[in-house]
Every structure is written in structure tokens, then in C-alpha cells.
Amino acid sequence: MHREFLMGNEAIALGALAAGVKVVCGYPGTPSTEVLETVAKRRGEGVHVEWSVNEKSAMEVAAGAAYSGARALVTMKQVGLNVASDPLMSLEYIGVKGGMVILVADDPGPISSQTEQDTRTFAMFSKVPLFDPSSVAEAYAMIQDAFDFSERHSTPVFLRPTTRIDHGYEAIDVKDPDEYRVATPEGFVKDSSRWVIFPRLSVRNHALIEERNASISQEWDMSRDFIVREKDPAIRKGVATHGINWQYVQEALGEGTCRMLRVGMPFPFPEKAALEFLDGLDEVLCVEELDPVIERGLTYVCGKHGLHVRIRGKLTGDIPPSGENTTELVSAALASFLNLSTLQLFNHSTPPEAPALPVRPPVLCAGCPHRASFYAVKTAMRGRKTLYAGDIGCYTLGNAAPLDVCDTCLCMGAGIGIAQGVWRTEPDTICFAFVGDSTFFASGITGVINAFYNQADLTLVVLDNSTTAMTGHQPHPGTGRTMMGQVVEKVSIENVLRAIGLKTVVTLDPLDFEASVSAVKAVADEKGVKAIVFRSPCVAMTKPPGKSHVDPAKCVGCGRCVGELGCPALIRAADGRKAIIDETLCTGCTLCEQVCPVKAISGGDRNATEVRHA
Amino acid sequence: MRRDFILCGVGGQGTILASRLIAAAAMRRSLQVRAAETIGMAQRGGSVCSHLRIGEGAHSPLVPKGCADLIIAFEPGEAVRMLPYLKADGAVVCATRPVMPVSASIGRTKYDAKAMLDHLKSNVLNLTLVDVDKAAERLGTAKALNVVLLGAAVASGALGFDVAEIEAAIREKVPAKFLELNLKALRICGTTRNHTTSGFFSTASDTTSTSTQRCAKRSLAPLRRRMAPRL
Structure with missing residues (x-):
């Protein structure tokens, strides 16, 4: 040990x-x-x-x-x-x-x-x-x-x-x-x-x-389902809980405050332990996250054995029906249930009112190639009626302003099917389905076959950053590496698509902005199912060779780079007009350099990136 | 006696390593450590925080509101966001450099970083502000921000570990090629406010008075004795 x-x-x-x-x-x-x-x-x-x-x-x-x-x-x-x-x-x-x-x-x-x-x-x-x-x-x-x-x-x-x-x-x-x-x-x-x-x-x-x-x-395995007895037998209330909530309950109540049941195996429901726990109680509070599983189990046991014990929890409104519990929330519910009227438990003095806090949802990283892909598609389709079906991965973050290139997101691989359904209903809509490389292999391929076979009109956009980025850069069939440390033959996304029968499969470097925009325009206007593979490695796996700088003498403060790209490294200078680049974040992807109408930004290098293998 | 810490910032700033270093220092003293991290979508530029609970008596890995002895904030707005977790007499070590959210850069939301710093100044008695730009200039890189702040926390006396202990943790956890930079970063804020810090984690014998007061404020245990007849 x-x-x-x-x-x-x-x-x-x-x-x-x-x-x-x-x-x-x-x-x-x-x-x-x-x-x-x-x-x-x-x-x-x-x-x-x-x-x-x-x-x-x-x-x-x-x-x-x-x-x-x-x-x-x-x-x-x-x-x-x-x-x-x-x-x-x-x-x-x-x-x-x-x-x-x-x-x-x-x-x-x-x-x-x-x-x-x-x-x-x-x-x-x-x-x-x-x-x-x-x-x-x-x-x-x-x-x-x-x-x-x-x-x-x-x-x-x-x-x-x-x-x-x-x-x-x-x-x-x-x-x-x-x-x-x-x-x-x-x-x-x-x-x-x-x-x-x-x-x-x-x-x-x-x-x-x-x-x-x-x-x-x-059976009653006391290491899984255990009861902590009350010190005072006059207390005829009990608390039943599970998982991390057991820690919240213990943190809030000293041992022996009331009878407690910790359910370690909720299915099959531990009926024998439950009967022992319920014996002599008037009322039970079930402290649970997600579904009221213990609450339903205890209610069933009471019904089956004719016990007169009131079971409370999510179904009775004593515990919120959704969301995560906290020690504070559990403490308040316990104080109310046990009539500890002074709700002083974790009742910290209310801090003075704070100024408006920054709103900080997750965003695509500075230099993320998905930003360039999304911006190219958006630029190419300006003024056209489009649907951008998104999927599960970092690129779901393309939904945020100013990119706003993710109209739907349901589950792994679903965007490809959703795009087909929307097109069936509105055939005048140009439908795009965005999918990441790992998601394509996981559950995208069948959707493409369905579209091809059933004669749909759809542009598949594979955002290939050569890793499973959102979950922390795991290898997948397209990376040529396995978790056993082997270097193996890569499964080619393009070959898979061509084997299905797609005639148009275009591979692009999303960081080449103009070439990407014109290729998207051409492909989108073709009939049938066609694909664009935007290939550029995840920035978290590369070493930036240079960083971009704004020349304040050239910057006219038009705001195009800051306002249209939504890159975390691009901010406005104190005067509120000219752009500046946060060098601690910039990866030198050059997208802003290519988008700047007066060529005021330079210094990046989109090619010389070195891939770091995990 | 127990110490509860919150480390907060923006995804990508390195809060997790800082939290691991404090945990390693605690492990070296054979103290119980519990922690919780933000891992997942928020790591892409969202608000992240680490909870760290050192010493006996904690159950949940999450620090309850009003219980943190120290908040180490990598960003002023995030410090204010986590302020409800601070104890009345708790300390805050905060980087002064704001990270502008994209929604604010494009004018969809507002972010007034100066208001955040003012709020901290007028509401936190034990406040250490760290000019991380200046530190980065002296280090020649902004990469060791987490250890710069950890060094400031050591120097403030509120961490309960001394420089040597954190240095030992860095030597244990940080790859050799970044070691020198991190050791320099640790001391960049100075070690002048050299408090006697070992007392924070002394064993049961000398903690009774303060821990009971803390307990009375935060836990139901003493209340239970008073309230028991009404159950």
C-alpha cells in the first residue's frame, strides 16, 4: 500500500x-x-x-x-x-x-x-x-x-x-x-x-x-448500504441519501443528529436495509441529485409493508427537481426538515452587492481553426438562406456571437440527419452539417450514407483538427495512434466519403481564408451530397511560431477583426476603437491578418506549426 | 485545524497546476487533502475554479460559501464572482490584469475591470494585488502566472505554507525544463512578509479556541445541542 x-x-x-x-x-x-x-x-x-x-x-x-x-x-x-x-x-x-x-x-x-x-x-x-x-x-x-x-x-x-x-x-x-x-x-x-x-x-x-x-x-451488505443511528431515540426523522450528497449531509449535520441511510446500491433497491432504516421513523427526507430514485424506492417499501412514514424529497418539492446540489442547499433543506429554525448553517454574511460580473461562457480558443472554418462558410453564404446544423465537440462553441454558425445541436452525429430533415421540409435552404473528426468516426458516417442513399441535398463540413479536442486530445481512427502506443494506418475521412459514393470531396486549409471562401461557394452550389474537409491541427497541440501584432498607425478602428471573428486574443484598445492583440493568447493563426481591410496586422505564421503528440 | 482555499480564473490560466502544487505541499506534511476541479467545456475560456480543503474535518470536496480562508484569483472579475465563498476575515490574492470576455470585446456585454478592483479594495481587508504584467516582464514570459500568484499567496502569509514547502512541491511536480522558470516565478513577488505560517496546520492541541469560533459560525454542530429539544 x-x-x-x-x-x-x-x-x-x-x-x-x-x-x-x-x-x-x-x-x-x-x-x-x-x-x-x-x-x-x-x-x-x-x-x-x-x-x-x-x-x-x-x-x-x-x-x-x-x-x-x-x-x-x-x-x-x-x-x-x-x-x-x-x-x-x-x-x-x-x-x-x-x-x-x-x-x-x-x-x-x-x-x-x-x-x-x-x-x-x-x-x-x-x-x-x-x-x-x-x-x-x-x-x-x-x-x-x-x-x-x-x-x-x-x-x-x-x-x-x-x-x-x-x-x-x-x-x-x-x-x-x-x-x-x-x-x-x-x-x-x-x-x-x-x-x-x-x-x-x-x-x-x-x-x-x-x-x-x-x-x-x-441481502443487506452493510458496506454498501449503511445506517448511521441517531443519538436521541426521540428524534423520529431520518435522512436518506447517496453519492456525493452523503458528504454534503455529513458536512451539514453532526453524526447522530438523526438517523441516516446511505444507499450505495440503489438498484436492486436494498429493501432489507430500508426496512431497518424506516423502523420507528415518522418522516424521511431523501437528499438526491438527478432522479428521485431512493425517494421512489422508500415510498414503494412503505406501500408494500404498510408503513406510515412520510417520504419527502424531490417529488414533494423539498429538494430541487433539477441541477446540482451543494452543501449550502442541502444544509438549508435539512435545517427546514429538522426544524432547526435558525438557518445559520453556512449562512455567511451576505457580501456587499458586486458590480456587474463579466459574462464568460466558454468560447473557441484564440487561433482555433474552427473559427476560420466557420467564418469562411459564413462569409461565402452571406445573403443566402442557410441552415448550419452543428454537432457535439469544441465546434458547438461556434454558436456564440459573433460567429453564430451553429443553428442546431442535439447529440453525437445528429447534425447530419437534422440537416436532411430540414432540407426535406424547406428545399430552398442551403443545408450544412458540421461535424468534428472524432464525431464523424463515432456516429457521422451512417448519417452520410443515409443522405447519399436517399438523395438528399447537403454539404457535409468535417472540421478535422486531428484530435478529440473537447475532452482533452484523445487519439481516434484518423490520427494514426492508439492508446497502446502503436503508430497505425490512419483511416482517411476523404476515402470513407468517396467510398460511400460522394463525387465532391474537397480538402481545405481553413487558415487560407480566400481559398476557403471560394471553395465553399463552389461546393455549396453543387447538387446532392458533397463534402468539405477543413484540416488544421488543434492549437492546443501546436507550438505557435509567431504572433500577430496590430500596427496602430495603420489600424483605422473599423472593428472588423474584433467584431466579426470573436477571437479572445483580439480586444479594443483603451480608446475603444483600435484593435490590440493579447500576445499571451495569440497563436499567430493569421486569420485576423487576412480579414483586416487595411492590412494593419502582421507577424503571424499559419504554416510553421509543430504538432505535439500527447 | 482546517484551511479552505479557492483558486479561480479563466479556463487556460493554469489554476489546476497551482491547486496541485498546494495539495502536494500539504501531502508532504501528511495532511488530509480534498479538492475539486473544473474540467470540461468551461476550460475553453469560461470561468473555472478549484476548491481545495486541507486538514481534517472536511467531507465535501467543495468549499461552502463563506468558508474560504483564501481566494487566489487569476483575474479580477473572477475574484469578485467567488467573493461569496470568502470568510469574513479571509484573504484574497488577485492578479490585476483583466481578461476581456469575447462578448464584452464585441460590445454585447459590459466588463468594467476597474470596478472589480475597487470592489475588492473596499470589501477585502486582507487583499494582495499582483501586477502580473510587471512580473511577466521580469520573468520574460507570461507562462508562469500561476506560480507567480502562488508566490504572492505565500508572501501574504495566508497560504499557511512557506516558500521552501512550495518549492519542494514544484520540484516534485513540474517537468525539469520548466523548473528554473517556476522557481524564479515563485519568488518574484518577494518573500518579505515572512509570516510564521506553520501554525495554520498545527495539530488539535493548539487549535481549540479559533476552530470552535469558526465552527460556531459555520456548522450545525453547536446549534444542534441548543435545538435538540425542539426536534
Whole structure:
């Protein structure tokens, strides 16, 4: 054992390695990404790690490994589980041989996600048992338990941390590599009555799954679901909670203030522990994030056993229905529930009224090639009726003023389909679908085939910055690198598009502004499905060779560069007119130099960039 | 005794490394450390903050409002944004250089950085303003802003770690080729206000009076005793 200061995701990765995981796959997504990256960094011999092309592929690779008796981990964010749900729903009917943990990171807030979906609810839907850790240290221990549990019950299991666990840090004790579990997988044993899903198998296994889950509900593993007793038995109120909220509750209430239940496995719902917790209480407050899973579970248990306990929480308006909880919010709810009338808990003196705070949404970085791509398309289409369907990635930030080149964004790869649907309804609209390189491979290709086959009219714009940028620069099939450190043949986006049948596939350097604008004009006016690939590396992966400067003698203060590009490095001088460049941010991409009508900006160099490989 | 810190700024300024360095210094003293970081979309030029809680008694990785002993702000507007987290007698170390949001540069929103600094001056007793442009000029680069501010926090006495401890953390965490720059950056604000800082983290025996007062203000524990009969 030794002590390390670890991010929750790092702790989960080390826990999986300690449990003897053999195959680890996933698709990047905040807040889950660092789990797989840490496995890649800290793995020993014989551990395979890969960024799969998407979550569905990752789930299937992990399932195959688990069929063969290896311990497998698959990682994703909560919306990634939607992509992987097809194999998962059937996999639960088939089961596994080697332990299989599905790490799904939920994101209350949401801080970096499209939805506030709760994987605990997904566990109920898919019938897959779920572990819900409350701290970094517990996440480390729980993933090891989860592998054992998975093997014992021959089922995949979820480990579901939320952002504050994933991206929380704690100094914890972890095993040394020589303490890791060692086991040789048995290998795949052919048995079509076990591994081939047919209706007869499904109905048989469905019954077995229900029976197993009912029996897990009646077990009470006190390390997962624990009760902290009240000091004063006259207090007939209790608090039930989970995950990071357990920390908020403890921070607010001293131990023994009232009875507390921490639910570590919300599905199958721990009925036996719940009955013990409810015994003798009049009222319970459920402190939860995302869905009211414990609240519904306790309400069900009360109904089933005829208990007269009032269950409160999200459904009764005592806890907000959406958003992230905080210690302050939980404290206020507890003070109100426990009639601690003076709400002094964390009731800091109200600070004096502050001046208007700067509005600071995330933006494309200074020098980001996506800015140049968006500006070229926008310039080429000035005055035309257009639809700019966006997608998931850094380039979603093209929606912000002044670029405003992202009319829709739904989920990974959806922009390509949305553009087709809009065009079907309004054929006089020039429809563009923007998609990043990693997203193209993950779920863009089928949309392009659909458009080509069904004779749509669409310009696909692939924004290829040669990395998965938003989640922290992961390699993908187009980069020619793998997480095992191999240099491999790149999958060519252009060749994929040509193989589908597209006749027009144009590759452009977005930082060559004029050439980009004229090419966009030409391509957009062609009929059918055609593609532009804007290729320029992410600025976070390159070393700027020069920086641009504004010559104040030449600058006429027209504001075109500042006002139209929205580059964080371009600001107005104190006089409010002339442009100046923040050299700490400028990467010398030269877009502003090319856009300046009086050629007052110079010094950048868009070519001599050196790519830094992660 | 516990110390709670907030480090805040704009995505890309390097708050995470600064937070890791303080955590490493705390680890070297065998103190419990909890932290939370902003990772994800906000790292693209949005508001970011690190929470850091050192010593026993913290549960959540997030510092509750009104509990931070020190805010290290990489940007004046972000300091004001996080001010509700500061304790009544807490300290603020703040870079004076504003980072203009794009929405303000293009005239869609307003950002008056001077108003932010004035607000800090009139509302924070223990305030250290750091002219990071001057520091960058002397260092020849703006790249070590995070360690410049960390050095200022050490010098202010509010961090609870001395220069040698942070230097040891830098030697542990920073790649060799950036080591010299970072060590220079650490001392660029001077170490003149050489407070006796070790007392912040002394063990239980000598912390009773202050920690109880703090506790009375912030935690339900003492209230519980008074309120119990009404439950």
C-alpha cells in the first residue's frame, strides 16, 4: 500500500487495475475520460486499453472479453450509455463470465453534458445492478467489489460516479502493483445455448434476472448500504441519501443528529436495509441529485409493508427537481426538515452587492481553426438562406456571437440527419452539417450514407483538427495512434466519403481564408451530397511560431477583426476603437491578418506549426 | 485545524497546476487533502475554479460559501464572482490584469475591470494585488502566472505554507525544463512578509479556541445541542 493524491477517475482506474482488469475500452466524454487515460498510463503487461470508435463498440469489445473470462471495464459518460444501450440491454439477458464493470459518469448540473439523465434509472430499466460511490476512496474500493460481484452473479454491473467524485481529489491509500489480482482467463467456451440470444433464452433468463435481483434486494451488505443511528431515540426523522450528497449531509449535520441511510446500491433497491432504516421513523427526507430514485424506492417499501412514514424529497418539492446540489442547499433543506429554525448553517454574511460580473461562457480558443472554418462558410453564404446544423465537440462553441454558425445541436452525429430533415421540409435552404473528426468516426458516417442513399441535398463540413479536442486530445481512427502506443494506418475521412459514393470531396486549409471562401461557394452550389474537409491541427497541440501584432498607425478602428471573428486574443484598445492583440493568447493563426481591410496586422505564421503528440 | 482555499480564473490560466502544487505541499506534511476541479467545456475560456480543503474535518470536496480562508484569483472579475465563498476575515490574492470576455470585446456585454478592483479594495481587508504584467516582464514570459500568484499567496502569509514547502512541491511536480522558470516565478513577488505560517496546520492541541469560533459560525454542530429539544 502507498498513499497518493488522486482524482476520482484516477482512483477508479487504479482500482480496476488492482482488481486484475484485462481489457479496458471506452469513448471519451466529460466527466469520465481520465479513467481510461489513467489505465493507459499505469497499466502493466497484459492489459489492453483502447479508445473505441464509440460507446457501442466499446461495450461490445468489453462483453466479448468478459465472455472469455477476462475482467473487462468499459467507460463512458451518461449520454454515451444511450449509444451503448443496444448491446447492453441484450447483454444483461446473456450475462458474463469474467467480471464486467460499466463505468458511467453522470453529470448533475449539467456541467458539460446535454442531459441530466440518471444512470440509476437506467440500471432499473436494464436490470443491471449499480454501485454509487460517495467519495474518491470509496470509488477505489467499490470498483474492486464490483468486479467480484459481477463474477459472483454473472452479470455486468454499473459503477456510477458523478462529476464531483470523478473530478474530486483525495489523498488515499492504494495497492502496489505486486498486490494486484492475477488470474488467467479461461477463454471462450462454445455453448450456443448460453451465448446466442433467442426468444426462448430471453424468457428463461428474464425470469432468472428478476429472481436474482429480488434476492439481492433482500441481502443487506452493510458496506454498501449503511445506517448511521441517531443519538436521541426521540428524534423520529431520518435522512436518506447517496453519492456525493452523503458528504454534503455529513458536512451539514453532526453524526447522530438523526438517523441516516446511505444507499450505495440503489438498484436492486436494498429493501432489507430500508426496512431497518424506516423502523420507528415518522418522516424521511431523501437528499438526491438527478432522479428521485431512493425517494421512489422508500415510498414503494412503505406501500408494500404498510408503513406510515412520510417520504419527502424531490417529488414533494423539498429538494430541487433539477441541477446540482451543494452543501449550502442541502444544509438549508435539512435545517427546514429538522426544524432547526435558525438557518445559520453556512449562512455567511451576505457580501456587499458586486458590480456587474463579466459574462464568460466558454468560447473557441484564440487561433482555433474552427473559427476560420466557420467564418469562411459564413462569409461565402452571406445573403443566402442557410441552415448550419452543428454537432457535439469544441465546434458547438461556434454558436456564440459573433460567429453564430451553429443553428442546431442535439447529440453525437445528429447534425447530419437534422440537416436532411430540414432540407426535406424547406428545399430552398442551403443545408450544412458540421461535424468534428472524432464525431464523424463515432456516429457521422451512417448519417452520410443515409443522405447519399436517399438523395438528399447537403454539404457535409468535417472540421478535422486531428484530435478529440473537447475532452482533452484523445487519439481516434484518423490520427494514426492508439492508446497502446502503436503508430497505425490512419483511416482517411476523404476515402470513407468517396467510398460511400460522394463525387465532391474537397480538402481545405481553413487558415487560407480566400481559398476557403471560394471553395465553399463552389461546393455549396453543387447538387446532392458533397463534402468539405477543413484540416488544421488543434492549437492546443501546436507550438505557435509567431504572433500577430496590430500596427496602430495603420489600424483605422473599423472593428472588423474584433467584431466579426470573436477571437479572445483580439480586444479594443483603451480608446475603444483600435484593435490590440493579447500576445499571451495569440497563436499567430493569421486569420485576423487576412480579414483586416487595411492590412494593419502582421507577424503571424499559419504554416510553421509543430504538432505535439500527447 | 482546517484551511479552505479557492483558486479561480479563466479556463487556460493554469489554476489546476497551482491547486496541485498546494495539495502536494500539504501531502508532504501528511495532511488530509480534498479538492475539486473544473474540467470540461468551461476550460475553453469560461470561468473555472478549484476548491481545495486541507486538514481534517472536511467531507465535501467543495468549499461552502463563506468558508474560504483564501481566494487566489487569476483575474479580477473572477475574484469578485467567488467573493461569496470568502470568510469574513479571509484573504484574497488577485492578479490585476483583466481578461476581456469575447462578448464584452464585441460590445454585447459590459466588463468594467476597474470596478472589480475597487470592489475588492473596499470589501477585502486582507487583499494582495499582483501586477502580473510587471512580473511577466521580469520573468520574460507570461507562462508562469500561476506560480507567480502562488508566490504572492505565500508572501501574504495566508497560504499557511512557506516558500521552501512550495518549492519542494514544484520540484516534485513540474517537468525539469520548466523548473528554473517556476522557481524564479515563485519568488518574484518577494518573500518579505515572512509570516510564521506553520501554525495554520498545527495539530488539535493548539487549535481549540479559533476552530470552535469558526465552527460556531459555520456548522450545525453547536446549534444542534441548543435545538435538540425542539426536534
